[in-house]
Amino acid sequence: MKKDAKLTDSEREALKKAKxxxxxxxxxxPEMTPEMEQAFIAARKKKPFSKEPLTLYVSRTTIEKAKSLVGDYIAILGHLLDQAVTEYKAM
Known part of the structure; x- marks a missing residue:
């Protein structure tokens, strides 16, 4: 969902019904047990989730190729950049 997106009346009604x-x-x-919850908390503390926003200028061709892939093209580009940096550091 885009940051400035507005819900339609039917979307609002569907959310109200789902709630x-x-x-x-x-x-x-499955329903989360207290043990599962503690395991998730411990895993997150062990490896915290952190990303830093970054603006990149990418060619239109690259954007079109990324958009043609199935899924969130921004996440895909982020993953590819992470892989490229990892491989570059290994050289």
Whole structure:
């Protein structure tokens, strides 16, 4: 969702309806136990999530190629940049 995006009336209604629905847990998405929660907290403390915003000027061709891939093209470009820097440092 874009930062300045406005929800439509039907989207607002769908969110309101979804908010009142019960959460359904299954094998793929089980209810979190206190032990699971502590494991997540410990993992995050061990390896904190941190990214720094960066502005890059990229050719239109590169943007079009990235957008043609399935998924979030900005995340894909970020991942590719991370890989490139890692490989460059290894040289």
């Amino acid at each position: 009142s629905m019960p959460v359904i847990y299954d094998d793929d998405s």
